[in-house]
Amino acid sequence: MLTELRIADLGVIDDAVVEFGPGFTVVTGETGAGKTMVVSGLGLLLGGRADTGLVRIGASRALVEGRVTTDEAFTASVGAVGGVVDGDEVLLTRVVTSSRSRARVGGVQVPLPLLADVVGERITIHGQSEQLRLGSTERQRDVLDAFVGPGHLATLASYRTCWARRRAATAELAELRTQARARAREQALLEFGLGEIAKAEPRAGEDEELHAEARRLQATDDLRLAARAALVALAGDDDAVDDAPQALGLLGAARRALAGGAAEDAQLAALGSRVDEAAYALGDVAGELASYLASLDADPGRLEWIAGRLAELQGLTRRYGPGLDDVLAWAERAATDLERLAGSDDRIAELEAAVAACDSELAALAATLTQARRDAAAELGRLVEEELVALAMPRARLEFAVTSLDAPGPQGADQVTILFSANPGSAPAPLARAASGGELSRVRLALEVVLAAGSEGHTFVFDEVDAGVGGAVALEIGRRLARLARHAQVVVVTHLAQVAAFGDRHHVVHKADDGQVTTSGIREVSGDERVTELARMMAGLEGTQAARAHAAELLAEASGQR
Known part of the structure; x- marks a missing residue:
């Protein structure tokens, strides 16, 4: 209050x-x-x-x-x-x-x-605007629904909830169906790209490794000359006609020179041990150089294969990323997107089932609403007519006509229209057309008096x-x-x-x-x-x-x- x-x-x-x-x-x-x-x-x-x-x-x-x-x-x-x-x-x-x-x-x-x-x-305010609203079928339906009672309004709320759920499902379903072609195109592109990548079987960093190997193969002669010169400097050349000095021979002479005095002087013996270590280290290097020289091979076939493999990998990087790591990352994303796109078909099936379930529920709820409205319409019309008699309209006739809509809407499957006639000689017509301003005021007041029983407070x-x-x-x-x-x-x-x-x-x-x-x-x-x-x-x-x-x-x- x-x-x-x-x-x-x-x-x-x-x-x-x-x-x-x-x-x-x-x-x-x-x-x-x-x-x-x-x-x-x-x-x-x-x-x-x-x-x-x-x-x-x-x-x-x-x-x-x-x-x-x-x-x-x-x-x-x-x-x-x-x-x-x-x-x-x-x-x-x-x-x-x-x-x-x-x-x-x-x-x-x-x-x-x-x-x-x-x-x-x-609080409810009724002014001239409310009289205009009473002329609308939407407001007339609301009046009848209010008269039917709380149970009916609860059913109407359930219907509206189901209607909203169905509308959301149908909107999503329409969008998924509209985008079906676009999804199919996207799915085909992703599958093609993943097929290309799977066929090439790239490894992370493979392109860098191949570039390094190609550079090495292309420089085989220069590498051989450098390794050969180093090996000759360390261990000499068996094919040389002269007896050029070499590092391992000189270290051997140094070891022999120090070995003679090592027994007499510990410091000299320590230096001899260090020369021994250097000789062993240079011997290892010389051995590795010899192995390196033996492994060097121009291998034109290998170089040609590398060029082809790099061309294949470059084709992937042109289409799927600036680097091979980017290509592999694209493949991961593409696989995830394919799962999502494949799931759209499942979602369509789910939404179709949801819409069908909503249609069944809405039909049952709408039938309940229609029956309740039709049952209450005659009683409400009779009570309002009684009030109109007291308001100096003894010959007025008023009825709530409940008719079926062409298609169900958010408030059910019914259209409610108040039909009114102030005099016996005129056929009832929609209230907005048949009632004058004064008559509309009295109809509104009569409705409020009838509905007031449930409006305590x-x-x-x-x-x-x-x-x-x-x-x-x-x-x-x-x-x-x-x-x-x-x-x-x-x-x-x-x-x-x-x-x-x-x-x-x-x-x-x-x-x-x-x-x-x-x-x-x-x-x-x-x-x-x-x-x-x-x-x-x-x-x-x-x-x-x-x-x-x-x-x-x-x-x-x-x-x-x-």
Whole structure:
């Protein structure tokens, strides 16, 4: 329940506080005083779009605060967004500036859609826009669904969940099917590349090894001359005619020279040992040089094979990477991509099975929804007709026609249309075409009264619910609003005294004009002040005794019927 509303610098309202209680509260005032700002302020608390033009002239921002009592479910919703409940109430805040709008729930700033989600289940605003919405088949279906009850709404939620799941699956399936050719082309290219690489069987670093071997084979003659010269210098040349000195021979002479004095001097013996080591080392080198010379072979066939192998490897690097390591890395990625592409076909099969399962589930749920709607349609139409009789439309006929859609949609397989006729001589037609503005207001009120049985603790706000009516019809509207207020909190902005007289509380929006700026405030009236306001509303003659007497009589009659 809404307990308090504060409005500051919104439209013509400077700073006003309205206290609400249970039951029926009416808000009245002269034309242009700012009555609608009460509804506009509540709309902002429900996450409605902020019009920066509503910020009062000369003010930097507009502020709307509302206090709402909580129950267990509402407390949980507030706690879920991090808000704080003060006792049994939560504070809702909306601030509008020229450049931005902010909302808070329980002291915590929240996005506007979240504000609407948290508060929207507690407060419903009905204005002229709601009358227009009632003319749509979507809204008419929502009304019927609300009447059917919680079990039906749970089935509808399950249907919507399944519908969303099917839509996601079909979208993914369509994308996979659309891309099938592209996947086939990609798969063929990957398989061809992997086949080339597998056939070549490259090894990491193989190209560098082959380049080194090729360079060695191409320089065989130079390498042979160098190794031969080194070997001759170390061990001499058996084919030489002269006896040229060589390193191993000279070391042998040195060893023999030192061996003669080694027994006499330990230091000389140590030097002899070192010469021995050098001789052994040079002997090893000479042996390795001899083996090296024996292994050197120009082998033109080998060189030709290397050239061919390098050409093969270069073909791979041209297509799959700058180096052989990059080619091998590409092959690893390609193998992974092939697995993914092969898995797409499996995914298509999974999605087709999922869509088929959803279709079966949706068909069953849709049938349940259709049956529930058709079962409830006649009862709801009958109850609304009874209310319309009391609203001075005794000959009106209203029915909820449930027909099948060409194809199921996100709300089921049904189209719901309210058919209406105000007079027996005219055939029922869609409500949006058949009802006048005043008739549409009464149909909407009749629906709310019928649906109110399941709205304990809810707050209904009506703006201009009495548009286009007057006299006895206005009295019946007042009675029906009072009846609705037995089950829920009702706030009505009205210009008819016949409606205002049924309120449990009466607030008046009054304005003051200093010649430059119009300022409005809100105050509660009772007793003589309320009689004066009702007299003004009826004839604009609040000062005459006749007007006051009529107003007092109207107030007494309404009080006796509440």
